[in-house]
Amino acid sequence: MNFMKALIVRDLEKTFLDGFWRTKKKVLKKVSFQVAAGQTTGFVGVNGSGKTTSLKCILNFIFPEQGEILFFDNQTIGPKVKSQIGYLPERPYYYDFLTAEEFLKFHWRLAGKGQGFHLACRQILEKVNLLQARHKKLKSFSKGMLQRVGMAQAILHQPQFLILDEPMSGLDPDGRLIIKEIIREEQKRGTTIFFSSHLLGDMEELCQDLVIIHQGQVKYEGSMNQFILKSNIDYRITYVPTEKWDPLEIIVGKEKLQGEIDRLRQGQNQILKITPAQLEIEKAFSQLISADRSTPETQI
Amino acid sequence: MRILIFATNHFLEHVRNRFVLISFFVALFLFALSLILGEMSFSEQKRMMIHFGFLAIYLTLLGLSLFLGSSVIQKEIERQTCLILLSRPVHRYEFLLGKFLGIVFLQVLIWAILGLTLVVLLNFNVPLLSFTLALVGILLEAILLLSIAMALGLWIKPAVALFASIGFFLVGHWQKDLVFFAFKSGDPVFIQFSKIVQTIFPQFYRLNYRSSYLVEKDLILESFFPSAIHALFWIGFFLTLSALLLRRKDLV
Numbered sequence: 001m002n003f004m005k006a007l008i009v010r011d012l013e014k015t016f017l018d019g020f021w022r023t024k025k026k027v028l029k030k031v032s033f034q035v036a037a038g039q040t041t042g043f044v045g046v047n048g049s050g051k052t053t054s055l056k057c058i059l060n061f062i063f064p065e066q067g068e069i070l071f072f073d074n075q076t077i078g079p080k081v082k083s084q085i086g087y088l089p090e091r092p093y094y095y096d097f098l099t100a101e102e103f104l105k106f107h108w109r110l111a112g113k114g115q116g117f118h119l120a121c122r123q124i125l126e127k128v129n130l131l132q133a134r135h136k137k138l139k140s141f142s143k144g145m146l147q148r149v150g151m152a153q154a155i156l157h158q159p160q161f162l163i164l165d166e167p168m169s170g171l172d173p174d175g176r177l178i179i180k181e182i183i184r185e186e187q188k189r190g191t192t193i194f195f196s197s198h199l200l201g202d203m204e205e206l207c208q209d210l211v212i213i214h215q216g217q218v219k220y221e222g223s224m225n226q227f228i229l230k231s232n233i234d235y236r237i238t239y240v241p242t243e244k245w246d247p248l249e250i251i252v253g254k255e256k257l258q259g260e261i262d263r264l265r266q267g268q269n270q271i272l273k274i275t276p277a278q279l280e281i282e283k284a285f286s287q288l289i290s291a292d293r294s295t296p297e298t299q300i
Numbered sequence: 301m302r303i304l305i306f307a308t309n310h311f312l313e314h315v316r317n318r319f320v321l322i323s324f325f326v327a328l329f330l331f332a333l334s335l336i337l338g339e340m341s342f343s344e345q346k347r348m349m350i351h352f353g354f355l356a357i358y359l360t361l362l363g364l365s366l367f368l369g370s371s372v373i374q375k376e377i378e379r380q381t382c383l384i385l386l387s388r389p390v391h392r393y394e395f396l397l398g399k400f401l402g403i404v405f406l407q408v409l410i411w412a413i414l415g416l417t418l419v420v421l422l423n424f425n426v427p428l429l430s431f432t433l434a435l436v437g438i439l440l441e442a443i444l445l446l447s448i449a450m451a452l453g454l455w456i457k458p459a460v461a462l463f464a465s466i467g468f469f470l471v472g473h474w475q476k477d478l479v480f481f482a483f484k485s486g487d488p489v490f491i492q493f494s495k496i497v498q499t500i501f502p503q504f505y506r507l508n509y510r511s512s513y514l515v516e517k518d519l520i521l522e523s524f525f526p527s528a529i530h531a532l533f534w535i536g537f538f539l540t541l542s543a544l545l546l547r548r549k550d551l552v
Contacts, residue, residue, distance in 0.1 A: 016552075059387055062550040079389035087387035093379045095309065097316045109305045110388040153384065
């Protein structure tokens with residue numbers, strides 16, 4: 001990998017016309033962030049925060065009024081850049097008259113690949129656990145299967161940069177596990193991954209870096225660990241009091257945690273476990289955006 | 301090359317489309333009807349068969365142009381199927397031309413099957429050149445209408461685009477009468493208006509060789525070329541317009 005930044009987004013602005021009176025609604029307000037090469041970066045935000053719009057701007061599906069988007073340090077989007085990108089949209093709709101294998105072949109050819117399809121197809125379908133269904137038409141696929149075949153087309157040509165829009169939304173636990181496993185394998189391969197989600201637990205598990213967007217503005221950009229450390233997390237202590245059988249729980253803040261542990265131990269209580277009261281990232285996220293909750297979205 | 305990949309895929313999509321199959325069978329039904337009506341007529345059996353045969357091919361191809369052309373790109377945008385394709389190293393115009401050619405391939409296939417069926421029904425007893433020219437005229441009209449419907453479908457909603465395309469088609473056929481009446485009236489404003497209409501709308505009537513075939517029988521190849529070039533020019537114009545519209549269109 002001979003680039004430092006897989007993606008640089010600077011001052012992106014996008015306005016849509018909304019409703020009967022075509023009022024202008026600013027969806028992206030000076031959105032700027034970077035995605036480091038070889039890292040997995042999460043793109044987090046509540047529904048309607050501007051995640052998908054940002055991704056569509058990045059991939060040139062919609063055109064921002066302002067801003068600059070550069071790939072691999074200094075390249076603008078074009079066929080050369082696109083050949084190094086794998087993309088999975090939020091709600092993947094495909095040509096349902098095709099079988100899984102025909103669908104992948106179609107994308108293999110569009111990616112400009114020649115020989116070696118059958119081996120690559122077999123391997124990729126095995127990876128997403130769809131080898132048995134390769135001759136079935138996509139219209140007979142469940143949502144989870146469609147998401148997996150979408151993931152297969154995204155990584156089929158072994159891209160350097162994967163952009164995934166909500167790859168795990170609406171999947172059952174088994175489906176999520178498969179997608180996570182694929183993301184981990186791509187991480188090992190050195191692929192840069194940028195994926196949006198509002199499932200914060202998955203982000204915490206998979207990402208090294210984080211970009212948080214809220215009401216069309218980037219609220220945080222940096223490492224996942226730093227973000228969690230900054231937040232004021234509560235902990236749940238589960239313990240069994242002296243001469244009793246039933247365990248009890250108390251929730252304390254980070255600053256009081258050590259004192260509370262000492263107090264329980266001195267009282268001969270048996271501490272069973274100490275866990276974050278909430279997913280650490282969820283707490284940090286809710287603290288970050290709580291200040292903006294009452295602010296109405298910009299109408300111009 | 302990528303245009304052909306899109307075209308092949310789109311062609312396959314429509315071959316498996318129920319609407320296309322129904323259109324095809326409606327055309328076959330009209331053929332059958334032409335046989336029955338031919339039998340019922342006193343001395344014009346063959347003429348009735350040719351008339352209905354051409355009509356069946358004409359309606360089927362025009363129907364495909366209107367219904368598929370006006371919604372083909374908008375449907376891709378609404379269903380977001382185009383996003384995954386345009387994330388590949390392809391240009392938007394390649395996608396557009398692929399879609400256009402996919403429908404054209406389908407029309408050519410149906411046109412060839414129905415045309416051959418008609419020849420067989422007529423016991424191969426047709427003047428080959430004139431008959432072929434009449435059929436090519438039908439095909440060119442359908443492709444021209446398809447390019448118009450696609451351009452309008454990118455600009456306005458599919459249902460409106462469908463009716464606007466029908467408007468283009470009717471104006472394109474009525475121009476000759478319009479010019480005739482304008483000159484007959486002697487009104488300079490009317491004459492100027494008819495000339496403007498003739499300039500800014502494609503002249504569909506120039507491709508109507510099926511009526512000429514029924515009246516004249518012996519069509520001349522030389523007379524067909526200017527009409528074919530006229531059609532190809534307008535097809536190119538509307539495709540360029542579509543490509544320009546799609547180039548800066550937000551896919552939402």
